[in-house]
Amino acid sequence: MIGDLYLSWSSDEEILKRGEYGGVVSSLLKFALENKIVDAVLAVKKRDENRYDGVLTLITDPEEVIECAGALHCAPLNIAKNIRDYFEGSKDMKIAVTCKPCDARAIIELAKREQINIDNLILIGLNCTGTLLPRIAEKMIEEEYRVNPNNIVREDIDDGKFIIELEDGSKEERDLFELEEKGYGRRENCRRCEISIPRMADIACGKWGTTGHKATFIEICTEKGSKLMYKAIEAGCIRVEKPAKEAMEERDRKEKEALELSKKWQEKNFSEIEDLNYEERLEYWFKDFDRCIKCFSCRDACPICYCIECRLEVDRDFIPGGVLPPDKLFHITRLAHVGDSCVNCGQCQDVCPMEIPVSKLFHMLNKELSPLFEYVPGRAVDEEPPLVTVKEKESRIDEPYLFLKKKSTS
Ligand SMILES: Cc1cc2nc3c(=O)[nH]c(=O)nc-3n(C[C@H](O)[C@H](O)[C@H](O)COP(=O)(O)OP(=O)(O)OC[C@H]3O[C@@H](n4cnc5c(N)ncnc54)[C@H](O)[C@@H]3O)c2cc1C
Ligand code: SF4
Ligand code: SF4
Ligand code: SF4
Structure with missing residues (x-):
């Protein structure tokens, strides 16, 4: 059932040995493939046995799943964007995918914009406090x-x-x-990250609460996750036991501590603008944005930026040929498109050649918008983003897509 918590172990000795904790993630992926619940598994593995080179891999042979066992902390992959771009948003293919909270949140934001078919995905979430x-x-x-x-x-x-x-x-x-x-x-965005247990995924898997056992701590988050988990238990692929009260308390404590640490970093990163007046705030934002060389890397990396015909390119609505894009317009437009839904994944900042703290600025704005709109990006598929307006020709979908916060129109 949704909300059930388990300590769990793979029943396969080899997976148990090679798994990061109880090997349950690998066993669930293998079980889903063997039983044709999915067509493929999207997982992360070391390239050439190098643990600093984590790469995404698409697996269709259940025997290959074990090659991905283990956690790679130096692999901040852009999983949502990869599903959108390389698997046509999982339009016709059922995929089980391992994802950190920021990946799961970005997948959910794209599902809301009809860029990913979430019905075809099983999100095997991994707890995460940083890459x-x-x-x-x-x-x-x-x-x-x-x-x-x-x-x-x-x-x-x-x-x-x-x-x-x-x-x-x-x-x-x-x-x-x-x-x-x-x-x-950790990456700067990870230090500020507030969501360490991916309860927006179908199952959340982690090590917290397993002290003294080499087990995987599981939280079932959706009906889809529940079905997969109980089928795997019934088939004898994984074994489970109810966690003791102390184990649950330990998990809660660690989650709280992670949140406290991220608040500390948010204070450190965001306090710079606290006492600034309106003009000073504008100056604060533009001093970084004015250094932008318009290479478009941040736009290309952002999993939430999804227009196929970006207004910021030449001869689209804003930018005529023969002039450079105005400095401020580039970022103001991006902020208007994704500011309400930024999941603080850090991909934009990682790719910026000018070392502009893009993710910090977008996260900072999102932290101000979030309470105003009562909207937490990537929390649930049925929560509509408040701001996004995308015209028909910009979108990949057939119908013009216009989100307006219901409250503001009623
Ligand atoms: C970066 C990172 C940070 C983590 N931090 C915490 C934490 O703070 N607290 C906590 O309770 N648990 C954390 N975990 C989860 C924990 O380390 C185990 O992954 C989890 O308990 C599952 O164990 P397992 O033995 O069942 O997984 P396994 O059977 O070993 O399977 C692991 C799966 O993880 C996937 N994987 C590995 N690296 C990545 C990656 N970078 N991105 C996406 N998928 C990946 C692989 O595809 C593989 O299929 C973290 C995991 C990662 C990857
Ligand atoms: S942003 Fe959060 S979920 Fe994503 S890698 Fe960093 S700590 Fe993990
Ligand atoms: S703006 Fe940056 S941090 Fe926010 S979702 Fe896009 S890439 Fe991630
Ligand atoms: S990646 Fe950096 S330099 Fe390139 S467009 Fe984005 S902010 Fe500007």
């Missing part, structure tokens, strides 16, 4: 741990520590906040 950029992670391990990054067999984030495990089983840990103060650690 790192691969090269920064390698440099951090070399300089702060004095360890060759190639000798790491596992990394983890727990209780405010970044922990590495070496081939001989020994572990080294450093304080995450201190690493981040030095410019290492």
Whole structure:
């Protein structure tokens, strides 16, 4: 049932051994493929056994699922955008996909805009408190741990520590906040991220609440998730037990602590504008936007930016040929299109060649809009985004798509 919580384990010895915790994610994916519940699985694996090179892979052979077992913390993949662009929004293909909270939220925002057919997806959510950029992670391990990054067999984030495990089983840990103060650690957007358990997915899987067991802690979030889970239990693919009260309390405590840490980072990042008047605020925003070289990388990377005919390109509504796009217009237009639905995934900032803190600025605006519209992006498919107006020719769908907040029109 929705809301059920379990400690769970794969019944397959090999998956149990290679799984990050109880191997349940791998077992559910394999079960879904074997039983033709889905046509394919979209999962993440190491490229050439390099754990700093996590890549998306589409699997149709159930025996290959095990190759993706394990968690890769240096793989901030743009999963929603990949489904939209490379699998036609999963229009005709049923896919089970592993996703972090920001991936699941972006998928939901795209489903609302009819860019992804969520009925064809099973979202196997992974709890998450952060991903790192691969090269920064390698440099951090070399300089702060004095360890060759190639000798790491596992990394983890727990209780405010970044922990590495070496081939001989020994572990080294450093304080995450201190690493981040030095410019290492998680991506800037991850530090501010408030959603660490993906309850908008069909099932949320994590390690919190499993202390002392190599198990996967499962929360069932939708009917779809419930069906898959109980079929897999019935078939003997996974075994489950009800978590003890202490395990649930531990999970709640860790979720709260993660939220407190993200609030601390939000305060640090957003306090810069708190006491500014209107003019000073404009100046604050434009000092970064005016440095923009209009390479369009942030637009291309943003999973929520979905118009096929972007107004910001030459000879569309705004920009005639023969002139450069006006500095401010580019970002004001993007803010108008995605400001209400930004999921703080950080993809825009990761790709910006001018190192403009795009994700921070969009997240900052979204934090101001969210209470006004009572809208949390990516929380549920049936919640309409308040602002988006996209004309027929910009959209991929047949009907003109006009969202207006019901309250404001009633
Ligand atoms: C970046 C990251 C941070 C995490 N942080 C926490 C946390 O703070 N608290 C917590 O309770 N749990 C966290 N988890 C979840 C935990 O590490 C396990 O993934 C989860 O418990 C499932 O374990 P398992 O043994 O059932 O998975 P397995 O059977 O080992 O399967 C793991 C699956 O994860 C997928 N995967 C690996 N890396 C990624 C990635 N970067 N993006 C998308 N999919 C990926 C693979 O496709 C694979 O199929 C995190 C996971 C990741 C990837
Ligand atoms: S934004 Fe949040 S969910 Fe996404 S990778 Fe960062 S911490 Fe994880
Ligand atoms: S604006 Fe940036 S942070 Fe927000 S959804 Fe788009 S890419 Fe992600
Ligand atoms: S990625 Fe950076 S430089 Fe390129 S358009 Fe976006 S903000 Fe401007």
